Amino acid sequence: MNGIGRRLRPVAKVLPEDGRAHNRSLTLQQLFHAGPVSRADLARTTGLTRVTISDLVASLMSEGLVAEMGVRSEGRVGKPATLVGIRPDAFEIVAVDLTDDASMHGAVLDVSGAVVHRRSTALGGRTGDDAVDVLLDLCRELVALATCPVLGVGVGSPGVIDADGTVVEAPNRGWYDVPLAKQLSAALDLPVHVANDANVAVLGEYTYGGASGSGLLVLTVGQGVGAGIVLDGALVQGHGHAAGEIGHVTAVDERDDAEGTPFGSAELCACGRRGCLETLLSVPALRRRVAGLDRSAADAALAAVGRRLGIVLAPVASALNLFEVVLVGPPDLLDGPLRDAALRTIQERTMPVIGSELRLRMTALGEDGALSGAAVLVLSGQLGVS
Amino acid sequence: MNGIGRRLRPVAKVLPEDGRAHNRSLTLQQLFHAGPVSRADLARTTGLTRVTISDLVASLMSEGLVAEMGVRSEGRVGKPATLVGIRPDAFEIVAVDLTDDASMHGAVLDVSGAVVHRRSTALGGRTGDDAVDVLLDLCRELVALATCPVLGVGVGSPGVIDADGTVVEAPNRGWYDVPLAKQLSAALDLPVHVANDANVAVLGEYTYGGASGSGLLVLTVGQGVGAGIVLDGALVQGHGHAAGEIGHVTAVDERDDAEGTPFGSAELCACGRRGCLETLLSVPALRRRVAGLDRSAADAALAAVGRRLGIVLAPVASALNLFEVVLVGPPDLLDGPLRDAALRTIQERTMPVIGSELRLRMTALGEDGALSGAAVLVLSGQLGVS
DNA sequence: CACATTTGTTAGTAGACCTTCCTTACATAC
DNA sequence: GTATGTAAGGAAGGTCTACTAACAAATGTG
Structure with a gap:
């Protein structure tokens, strides 16, 4: 049993670098959920060797995503472990919840998924391209509020939305075949992920809700x-x-x-x-x-x-x-x-x-479930973490 | 977008050899469905280079799974393509359908999924270990009928069956926590895959039904x-x-x-x-x-x-x-x-x-849908093909 | 006949992970 | 205090994988 997701029909080639990317995500995943741990711990939980983990961690450190965080204090035999973890100031995430018909709710979230800033905009009946403009302004405002590099923007919206973040139809907003992710990404110069609001909610619950x-x-x-x-x-x-x-x-x-x-x-x-x-x-x-x-x-x-x-x-x-x-x-x-x-x-x-x-x-998540889910969308899309 | 199945949480490491196995399955998949094609065709459809495909095909040929099958006759410019395909006598598959309460229906299928031999056994009310013995005898009989190496044995059974082929519960047979796949595999010295009969049916339909x-x-x-x-x-x-x-x-x-x-x-x-x-x-x-x-x-x-x-x-x-x-x-x-x-x-x-x-x-499959599906179980489990 | 086109192979390269061995640093036993 | 065992982390070298580049073979076309 290999580590590649069991699907019935293999659908695309896998290059060694794809494996590398996967293992990188696997490592980040551990760091994301298990908090700061040692390289040796990572090697044990992932099944990779300490050498490979050291290499991956070095890459992640050079990218600024993770950092060494002191030495484990517990008195165990052997050389004390140097802990590595995701840097709290590595990035922030912008999330927007479009579930509400009358207004758009956005937030800046930190690495841990906690809301740092909030902004909302009343929609005032605007739909179609106008609604996209309102959303774009809200995103710009939130991006400006971030004090760390923004990993990406996640949007949860009602309607039918394909895997590329194109809104196939969202009657409430008057959106039909709107390539929302592509448009926002071009305007903001950031990765943007858009998904159906219920799908975003299940992502949040899956990641943060203890499922x-x-x-x-x-x-x-x-x-x-x-x-x-x-x-x-x-x-x-x-x-x-x-x-x-x-x-x-x-x-x-x-x-x-x-x-x-x-x-x-x-x-x-x-x-x-x-x-x-x-x-x-x-x-x-x-x-x-x-x-x-x-x-x-x-x-x-x-x-x-x-x-x-x-x-x-x-x-x-x-x-x-x-x-x-x-x-x-x-x-x-x-x-x-x-x-x-x-x-x-x-x-x-x-x-x-x-x-x-x-x-x-x-739900175990409060009112911010949708925002957390939109953040997971970005984490998952950009880092392979959820 | 890499070729590794998009799942939310990366769950296991991927080594280069796993990627190789994946690409091997991808190649076999093409050969399985598109029939004999040239190496260059495989390179185009898979996205791998001709060099890599040649290497993979050479491995598959040395394993006896595929063989060269003449030269493409169509008059096109360039060097004529040498076709490679899965050898018709590379293997046969033993499939058993346990849906019927009163008897067990088995068959030997060839590479293309066509039934070559059929055997059935009346159960005569036997359940529990006795029923396992009947099944084992049927499998032995079918394996003896095969004229090519047997790739494996696929069994579709009513009941709740886990991914390892352990029958968690199948009241009709009196099976509770029976590690059927493991038992049969040990007795027959062949790979054995067991799954729920409805799941087997959907596999057959998915692969052979034109879905x-x-x-x-x-x-x-x-x-x-x-x-x-x-x-x-x-x-x-x-x-x-x-x-x-x-x-x-x-x-x-x-x-x-x-x-x-x-x-x-x-x-x-x-x-x-x-x-x-x-x-x-x-x-x-x-x-x-x-x-x-x-x-x-x-x-x-x-x-x-x-x-x-x-x-x-x-x-x-x-x-x-x-x-x-x-x-x-x-x-x-x-x-x-x-x-x-x-x-x-x-x-x-x-x-x-x-x-x-x-x-x-x-269903587009006739009465042999269950048997075809059980064969897919083996193809999928052993070769990554479906 | 010269040339383009397509196929398949050979040779060399870069990347990814492994095994093996080493150093460092600590706890424990004597 | 010293020796020993254990664990963390890194360095060197090897294997595997797939890639690029270049080439030979076989064919159609002008």
């Missing part, structure tokens, strides 16, 4: 509903880069009136069809549903939505044998009867080996 | 219902190696009686719960449902099942942005009202970007 690896689905609940999926250590892209577009799956049928749950008839969705998950689960829909209800009625309403969510997720959880489903959104709406009902429903509707293993929890 | 790549789900309908999924060129394993276990998702709720479709109340499933997809879609269930009905009633009954299938698949197709769903099973039951209704239902219940792009078809 243990394979089988993670992150459901983002905001104006709309989206999902991002990481399977076997890779983001699921989908045939048309539209993986995770789960908001417009039918979740309520006309006949569900009869169920006794308070759904009325299947509600008309912005997409033109009826009964989409988004008509139940988006934040506005949930707020509308619980408005004016007393506690127990509101709980029942939320539980009913949770049950619908569970019905939609059960086949997905089964087909993919998911390990964990993570909810991102307002905890007052999601983290209670809704979550409980969803998990219960999934467990009721799947075989034990699937349902009983599955965890369903709220 | 264009990412986003393929194969649904096998037999005694039970299973699914295998290939995303972005990789088989989905799942957190507990149980990906594709979709047969026991709830597809009929108690209240569905009211729908006017002929489901009675949610039927009791072998798994102990009610309304599982398998209670509708398995071959026995379908035969039972259409028994004694006239044509139009039977069609309506099949369409009703198809609609239920569509409801279950819609969230999966949306979440993964599938390209193609392939049905494996009796065409008289599946390829008609059932398939039509399923596709229509998926399209009704997903947004256009998902549903309108999705294809739903019967």
Whole structure:
């Protein structure tokens, strides 16, 4: 078993320098997650020899990415280890979250993923090229705020976005086939990575949320509903880069009136069809549903939505044998009867080996999950680290 | 963009020899699919230089895997190309399909994936170690039939099977934590690969069924219902190696009686719960449902099942942005009202970007799909070819 | 017939990692 | 205090991989 990701069809040649780049990423990965460690530690965890690690670390030091950070103090036998780690001032990352319809939220993050500066811009109804200009100005402002070299810019946006960072369609912004990454990169003279906001969220959760690896689905609940999926250590892209577009799956049928749950008839969705998950689960829909209800009625309403969510997720959880489903959104709406009902429903509707293993929890990242994810986009794209 | 599969976290070191092995597989892959071609052609399609290709081909020739196959006859300018291809007598593959509860079906396949010999063994109710013995005898018989060196043995079995070919659980056979691949390999002194039968089926379809790549789900309908999924060129394993276990998702709720479709109340499933997809879609269930009905009633009954299938698949197709769903099973039951209704239902219940792009078809492979898939398991595991 | 074109090989080079051996620096036993 | 063992890190040399450059062979074209 070699170290090259097991895929069915080998798809491109691998040169020795590609292997080198991979091992460099592997080393950075260790430094990123395990903090300052010695070269010998790196050799042990990566499986490379101390000689090779020394060479790689020397390269990384000459690039200014890592530095020696003193000597390990613990009194062990042998020569004390000199610790190396990623320099805290090696770089900063600019991240922008475009989930909000009305404004753009950006930040400068440091090496550890912590937010250093924040800036937001109201969009004021601008769309299309104008919205790109607003985004560009926000990026320029953030880049100017950075006190270290900027590793790159990461953008999480609603819509269908391909692997090159071209927005295939994002109706809310009026973007259709906009090569956003290329445009921003040219204007800013920096690497720019753009991805769907739900995919960005799952990247953040995968890297910073303590997820243990394979089988993670992150459901983002905001104006709309989206999902991002990481399977076997890779983001699921989908045939048309539209993986995770789960908001417009039918979740309520006309006949569900009869169920006794308070759904009325299947509600008309912005997409033109009826009964989409988004008509139940988006934040506005949930707020509308619980408005004016007393506690127990509101709980029942939320539980009913949770049950619908569970019905939609059960086949997905089964087909993919998911390990964990993570909810991102307002905890007052999601983290209670809704979550409980969803998990219960999934467990009721799947075989034990699937349902009983599955965890369903709220995100471990706070409001900055999207920004962290956009930063991961850059880390992953530029350094191969996540 | 290097040639190493994009995964989020680099997981193991890559040595130059791993790159070599990768490029070797890449070359074999071309030879496998494009038939005999010249070294120069290989250089062009792989991106490696002619020198490197010559070197790789020389290795493969010294291993007896490929051979020169005459000169290209077409009158083009320049030195005529000497064609190289995989030797038809380089190896044969032994494949066994354990999907059938009552017997084991095996075959010897040649390099091109065609069945050369067939053997089956009735199981006679034997389970556990006895069943392993029967399988071992069948394999020995098949290996003896082969006239070329046997590349390896591929086994497709129902149940949950991990990446090492250990059967975690296969209730029908009474296998629990049986290291089947290891046992067979030791007894036969050959490489043995074991995988879930639905996963094997999707491998066969992916390689021989003309699938264009990412986003393929194969649904096998037999005694039970299973699914295998290939995303972005990789088989989905799942957190507990149980990906594709979709047969026991709830597809009929108690209240569905009211729908006017002929489901009675949610039927009791072998798994102990009610309304599982398998209670509708398995071959026995379908035969039972259409028994004694006239044509139009039977069609309506099949369409009703198809609609239920569509409801279950819609969230999966949306979440993964599938390209193609392939049905494996009796065409008289599946390829008609059932398939039509399923596709229509998926399209009704997903947004256009998902549903309108999705294809739903019967397998292009005949009854030997499972055997072909088991052969792919060996090709992929031993040569990196699929 | 001279020449361009294509194929495949030979020779030499650069990169990547390995094994082996060495120095340095510490803890521990005597 | 001295000797010994252990661990970290570096230097030298070797192997493997794929590349570039150059060339011979075989063919079509002007």
